[in-house]
Amino acid sequence: MHETAVAESILRTIIVEGDKAGAKPVSAIISCGQFNAINDEVMGFAFETAAMGTTCEGMTLDIKHIPLRARCKKCDTTFEFDVYKPACSQCESTEFDFESDAPLLLETIEFEENE
Amino acid sequence: MKVSLNQKILSRNEECAKKNKAFFKENNVFCLNVISSPGSGKTTTISRTIKDLGDQIRIGVVEGDIKTDTDAQKIRDAGGEAVQIETHGACHLSAEQVYNAIKALNAEKMDVVIIENVGNLVCPSAFDLGEAARVILLSVPEGDDKPIKYPGTFAEADTVLINKIDLMDYIDFNLERVLADIRVVNPDVDIFQVSATTGEGMDTWYDWLMDKKNKG
């Protein structure tokens, strides 16, 4: 759904960078947190659709999901938050603070080699 | 050849959200972004709030819908001022759309601007509109599993309104579970139980709104 807006935003940047580099983009890596609600399939489809007819047509997009970390208020352990088991991995306390969720990032773009 | 960017993908929206935030601050306007599933009662809640608080504060409304201006019309029928944004398919409002709408609304004259986002519990959360507070509505008929299914939405809330509590007796809705699940992802959030149709509990929401508005 909102993946379309994300796809269009990525595409704009890749096209600008491609013009700068004077090369055709072949792949890109994005990363997201747990709260951005990015679905891989929907994202892939949205990007493929948005890229049609542009220099990005046929590119591959890799999506990295960064886990959300929390810090236990009782024992100070940091652990990967899991909605199915929302408790400290060490002492099972359910009192903890979230560290900030990873933002949506366009990490790298890979271009065809020019000779 | 590889280019490393590590660039925020929605940076354009974020830039524009900052512009909105600055506008609200400069004009001393308190802005709320209201998010919920379709039909949870956003328009009903906002309409009633205008009817009950309209003689104390001036409230302007930005309505986001995929199509039609029926919600803006409902706000006007309730005595409020409203500008409709039709997103034509997009499942969320963007900061840029809101920027244009608050100009059309003459929002600088308002005490409070309430943005009713497009009915959707997931997508609008990713788009900062420059609001001072985010309000998530969850209505009883939607069921008690929503906070655990959509933790991101509830994690970013400043307040949660549990609406349609008048239906609690007819629907299997475990309130304790809902409160606990919201607290897991958002321990400090303010939660109010209301019915926008009977008016039950609405005064607790009004107190929160007036208090936050006065604090700026």
Ligand SMILES: Nc1nc2c(ncn2[C@@H]2O[C@H](COP(=O)(O)OP(=O)(O)OP(=O)(O)O)[C@@H](O)[C@H]2O)c(=O)[nH]1
């Ligand atoms: N029983 C009951 N019904 C309510 C309450 N609040 C809203 N409704 C009804 O729920 C329906 C949807 O309300 P709206 O206010 O239009 O909901 P909305 O969230 O604005 O809907 P969209 O804009 O389409 O996403 C209407 O029929 C309302 O009368 C409530 O507290 N109790």
Ligand SMILES: [Mg+2]
């Ligand atoms: Mg509505």
Ligand SMILES: [Zn+2]
């Ligand atoms: Zn612990």
